[in-house]
Amino acid sequence: MTVPTKKRSGASKHRADDTRPVFNESGIEIKTTYTAEDLEASGGVEMVGLPGEYPFTRGIHREMYRKRPWTMRQYTGFGNPQDTNERFKFLIENGQTGLNVAFDLPSQIGLDSDDELAIGEIGRVGMAVDSLRDFEVAFDGIDLEKITVSLTINGSAAVMIAMYLAMAEKRGYDISKLRGTAQNDILKEFIGRGTWIFPVEPSIKLVADTIEYCAHNAPKYSPVSVCGYHIRESGADPAQEMAYGFCIAKAYMDLVLERELDVDEFASRLSFNFNIYGNIFEQVAKFRAGRGLWAKIVKEEYGATNPRSMVLRMIAGGGGSGLTKEQPEVNIVRGAYYALISALSGAQTMALCCYDEAYTIPSEGAQRLSLRTMQLLIEEMGLCDTVDPLAGSYYVETLTNQMRDRMVEVMAEVDEQGGIVKMVAEGTIQAQVSAQAYKLLQDIESGEFPKVGINCYQMDEEEPEVEYHPYQEEDARSQIRRLADLRDERDAAEVEAALAKVVEDAKSGVNVMPSIMAAVKAYATVGEMTEALVSVYGRYNEPVRF
Amino acid sequence: MNARRIRVLIAKPGLDGHDRGAKVVVRALIDAGFEVIYTGLRQAPAAVAQVALEEDVDVIGLSSMAGSHVPYCQRLKELLIEKGLDDKLWIIGGSIPAPDQEALKELGLDGIFPAGSRLEEIVDFINEKCT
Numbered sequence A: 001m002t003v004p005t006k007k008r009s010g011a012s013k014h015r016a017d018d019t020r021p022v023f024n025e026s027g028i029e030i031k032t033t034y035t036a037e038d039l040e041a042s043g044g045v046e047m048v049g050l051p052g053e054y055p056f057t058r059g060i061h062r063e064m065y066r067k068r069p070w071t072m073r074q075y076t077g078f079g080n081p082q083d084t085n086e087r088f089k090f091l092i093e094n095g096q097t098g099l100n101v102a103f104d105l106p107s108q109i110g111l112d113s114d115d116e117l118a119i120g121e122i123g124r125v126g127m128a129v130d131s132l133r134d135f136e137v138a139f140d141g142i143d144l145e146k147i148t149v150s151l152t153i154n155g156s157a158a159v160m161i162a163m164y165l166a167m168a169e170k171r172g173y174d175i176s177k178l179r180g181t182a183q184n185d186i187l188k189e190f191i192g193r194g195t196w197i198f199p200v201e202p203s204i205k206l207v208a209d210t211i212e213y214c215a216h217n218a219p220k221y222s223p224v225s226v227c228g229y230h231i232r233e234s235g236a237d238p239a240q241e242m243a244y245g246f247c248i249a250k251a252y253m254d255l256v257l258e259r260e261l262d263v264d265e266f267a268s269r270l271s272f273n274f275n276i277y278g279n280i281f282e283q284v285a286k287f288r289a290g291r292g293l294w295a296k297i298v299k300e301e302y303g304a305t306n307p308r309s310m311v312l313r314m315i316a317g318g319g320g321s322g323l324t325k326e327q328p329e330v331n332i333v334r335g336a337y338y339a340l341i342s343a344l345s346g347a348q349t350m351a352l353c354c355y356d357e358a359y360t361i362p363s364e365g366a367q368r369l370s371l372r373t374m375q376l377l378i379e380e381m382g383l384c385d386t387v388d389p390l391a392g393s394y395y396v397e398t399l400t401n402q403m404r405d406r407m408v409e410v411m412a413e414v415d416e417q418g419g420i421v422k423m424v425a426e427g428t429i430q431a432q433v434s435a436q437a438y439k440l441l442q443d444i445e446s447g448e449f450p451k452v453g454i455n456c457y458q459m460d461e462e463e464p465e466v467e468y469h470p471y472q473e474e475d476a477r478s479q480i481r482r483l484a485d486l487r488d489e490r491d492a493a494e495v496e497a498a499l500a501k502v503v504e505d506a507k508s509g510v511n512v513m514p515s516i517m518a519a520v521k522a523y524a525t526v527g528e529m530t531e532a533l534v535s536v537y538g539r540y541n542e543p544v545r546f
Numbered sequence B: 001m002n003a004r005r006i007r008v009l010i011a012k013p014g015l016d017g018h019d020r021g022a023k024v025v026v027r028a029l030i031d032a033g034f035e036v037i038y039t040g041l042r043q044a045p046a047a048v049a050q051v052a053l054e055e056d057v058d059v060i061g062l063s064s065m066a067g068s069h070v071p072y073c074q075r076l077k078e079l080l081i082e083k084g085l086d087d088k089l090w091i092i093g094g095s096i097p098a099p100d101q102e103a104l105k106e107l108g109l110d111g112i113f114p115a116g117s118r119l120e121e122i123v124d125f126i127n128e129k130c131t
Helices: A036-041 A081-093 A132-138 A157-170 A186-191 A200-217 A229-233 A238-257 A280-301 A330-344 A364-379 A394-416 A420-426 A428-446 A473-489 A492-508 A513-521 A526-537 B020-031 B045-054 B069-082 B098-107 B119-130
Strands: A098-102 A148-152 A180-182 A224-227 A270-275 A314-317 B007-011 B035-038 B059-064 B089-094 B111-114
Touching: A036 A394, A081 A098, A081 A132, A081 A364, A132 A157, A148 A157, A157 A180, A157 A200, A157 A513, A157 A526, A180 A224, A186 A200, A186 A229, A186 A238, A186 A420, A186 A428, A200 A224, A200 A238, A200 A420, A200 A513, A200 A526, A224 A229, A224 A238, A229 A238, A229 A270, A238 A270, A238 A280, A238 A394, A238 A420, A270 A280, A280 A330, A280 A394, A314 A330, A330 A364, A420 A428, A428 B020, A428 B119, A492 A513, A492 A526, A513 A526, B007 B020, B007 B045, B020 B035, B020 B059, B020 B089, B020 B119, B045 B059, B045 B069, B059 B069, B069 B089, B069 B098, B089 B119, B098 B111, B111 B119
Parallel strands: A098 A148, A148 A180, A224 A270, A270 A314, B007 B035, B007 B059, B059 B089, B089 B111
Antiparallel strands: none
C-alpha cells in the first residue's frame, strides 16, 4: 500500500518521524505555529471588523449571545400530528426556544397518506401531513409569537408554507408580523437528501414564488434556508459546503430579481443552514469566512444598501456524518464539541444530532440531553459573555482568510462549469460529491482519516441498549381515516375549483402562491396540490452519473 | 470457467433520498470489477423486481436508511418468487436496527450489512457467494 504524501489534520499517530505536511479537509495546509507574518501574508485583518458591522466576519449582531442566546431548535416529528404536538410540548417544557418540524417522506414528496406509495412510510421519519387540518392539530396550544417554527420541507415547501401561514391566520395571527422559517432549498435536494418532485427549472421557479409572495405578504417570514449542510453530508468538504450554498443562494436571488423586487426587499429574509462536524478551527474559520464573503457578495455584486440584507443568518448544527454507530455514547461527547463549535462560530440557531440517531428516531431522553448540552454552554461555560472569542488568534484569522479564498475559488469553478443550476441538472455536482464521499470512506477504512471507535480505539461491542422508536401502524391507519373523513366533509366543488386555479396559474407562469393559499384554505390535500403542479411541470428524472 | 462478470443491482427502496451510502457502495463494487446497475431513488418493489429480471443480475442489493425495509422486503419477496428470482443473492445495507435484522433474515435476505460494515466485507461476500 502506498503511503499518502499528505497527512489529514487530527491524524492520531503523532509520531516524531512522520514529517508529512498536515492538511485540513478543505485542503489547506496547517502550520505548526502561526505568527503575525502568516496573518499578513494571508491578507491581514482587512475583513475582520467589528461584530454587527460590515463585513460581519465577527458576527451579525453587536451584542450577540449576551442579549439573546442562540435559539435551540431540535429536529422533531413523527407519527401523526397529535404525537408530534405532544413531543413539541415536551421540548418546550424542557427549555427549547424554537421548533424544527420533521415531516414524513410522503408529505415531503407530495403524496397523501392514502397513496399506495405511502404504505409503510406514513409518520415514519416525521409527522404525516395531508391538509391544513393536520397543521391545526400539530401546533395546537403553541404560541407562534413566542416559539418560532422552522419547517424542514423542500419539494412540497410551497404547499407547506401556505399551510403554515393559513393556520396562523386562522388562529388570529397577523401574518405580516409572523416569524418563522422554511427550508425550501430544492437545489440541494437534488445533490443530497433527495426529496425533489418537479424538474429543476420549475422547482426553482417555485422557490422564487415563495420568496416573492413572502416579501409582499409575510415580510418577517424566512421563506428559504439555503443548506450547505446536506451537501457536506453527501461528501463535500467544508469550504465547498459553504461555496455551493452561496452559489445556490445566488441562483434563487437572480430569479427573484427578475420580478421587479429590489434586493433589499427580500435578501434579509434569506437564511442558511450549515454543518458543524470536523476540525474545530476549520469550522470556526469557515463560518467567519463565510459571513464576510456573503456580505461582500450581497453588497458588491447585488448592490444591496441595507446592512441587514448582507448578514449571513444561520442555523449551524446537526453533524450527523460526524457521529458513529460504534460506541454511541461517545456521540454525546462529540455533540458537546459540535455545540461548542457552533457557539464559537456565532450561530443564530442550533440543533444537535442526538447520540442515538444512527439507531433510531431519537428518544425523549436523547433529545433532552442535546438540549442540556446547549444549555450547559449558555449557563455554565461562558459562551455568551463575549462575541467571537477566537478573533485575533493568528491561526484562526489566517485560516479565516484562507478559507474565504478557497470558497471564492470553488465558486469560480462552479461558474466556469456553467453555474450551479446546470451542474445540478446534469448531475455533475452529485457525481463529484459522491466521489469525495467514496474517497473519505476509503481513507477511514485504511486508517488515514482517524475516526474514534471505527479505526482507532475500537472495542468489542455488545449491541448497545437503545430505546428503539416503534413504528406505530395504528397511527398510520388513523391518519388515513382522518384523511377519508376530510375528503367527505369538505366542499368538493370549492376544492375542485381551487385546484383548477392552481393548474391555470402554473400554466400561465404567474406566481402560484396565491392560488395554493386558496386551495389550502379549501382543505385541498398535499397530494392533490402536488398533482395539480405535476400536471403542468412534470416530474424530475434523476440523472445517474458515476 | 465463465468469464461473465458478476452483475449487481443496487436499489434505493422506498421514498428516502439519502443515497450517499448507496453511491459509495456502487463505486466500491465497480472498482471490485462487478457490473453494477444503480436504479436511483424511490424504487417501488415492482420496479426493482422488473429491473433485476431484465438486467439478469446475480445480486439484488438494497440500501435503506429510513426504516421502511421490513414491509418493503415482504412485498419484494413475493415479486421475486413470482418472477423466479428468489435464487438470486439478496443483500441489504444501511441503517438496519438490530430488531429488524432477524425479521429480514427470516424473509430470506442472504447478507445484512449495517452501517459501519467495511466495503471489502460486501465485496468479499458477493465474490464468495457468486463464484
